[in-house]
Amino acid sequence: MATECFDRVPVSVAEARRLVTEAMAKWQMDAVADRAELVASELATNAVLHTRREAFRVTLRRLGDHAVRIEVYDFSRTMPALIAAGAHQVHGRGLALVDALSQCWGTDRLPWGKRVWAHVEAPAGEPPDPPRPDGNRRWDTRTAQVVYGAVVLVALGALACGVGVSR
Numbered sequence: 102m103a104t105e106c107f108d109r110v111p112v113s114v115a116e117a118r119r120l121v122t123e124a125m126a127k128w129q130m131d132a133v134a135d136r137a138e139l140v141a142s143e144l145a146t147n148a149v150l151h152t153r154r155e156a157f158r159v160t161l162r163r164l165g166d167h168a169v170r171i172e173v174y175d176f177s178r179t180m181p182a183l184i185a186a187g188a189h190q191v192h193g194r195g196l197a198l199v200d201a202l203s204q205c206w207g208t209d210r211l212p213w214g215k216r217v218w219a220h221v222e223a224p225a226g227e228p229p230d231p232p233r234p235d236g237n238r239r240w241d242t243r244t245a246q247v248v249y250g251a252v253v254l255v256a257l258g259a260l261a262c263g264v265g266v267s268r
Contacts, residue, residue: 103127104160109149109175117145117159121171124161130169132223136202137161137169140219143195144173147217152177154214168204168222176214 103124107113121141125134141159148157154176162170183196199206199219206219 102160102162104158106156106158107145109152109155109157111149113157114142114145114149118142120159121161125169128163128169130163130167130223133167133169133221136224137171137221140199140202140206140221141171141173143199144171144217144219146195147181148173148175151179151181152214164220164222168220170218170220172216172218174211174214174216178210178214180208180210180215181217 103120105117105120107116118138118141121138122134125131125137130137141161145157145159152175157176158172158174160172160174162172164170181196183200196206203219203221206217209216209218
């Protein structure tokens with residue numbers, strides 16, 4: 102298991118991805134790493150944007166050699182909802198990505214807030230990567246290409262909507 106508490110600030114999303122990256126490397130789970138990083142990033146982003154206290158926690162639980170459970174705990178009792186974001190909306194696609202990249206996901210109410218979780222597995226038909234002697238990760242897998250494509254589409258959508266563009 103790997104777990105860490107983060108401040109509810111935007112930079113914590115990158116720190117949550119770092120936690121996942123380090124855990125996946127330590128557990129030699131390269132085949133699931135890309136999906137796990139993106140799912141954790143989306144769940145952490147939701148915690149930063151929609152919770153009411155100053156911190157949230159990310160916990161990773163190894164589920165065998167090819168799967169991981171990602172949990173994000175926060176102090177808000179408002180449950181997340183999967184919505185269909187419009188073409189011109191900047192937000193609203195995170196849970197759709199979580200839904201697409203995980204085998205299952207859900208939420209659990211807690212007395213002080215909630216836990217949002219997702220089970221992420223290596224893609225079917227994609228054998229796990231053997232450990233590399235140089236320690237570097239592979240970025241030429243189908244999953245890495247899908248994740249890269251999703252990031253490019255989100256960035257293009259943000260540019261089309263004028264997000265981050267000063268005039």
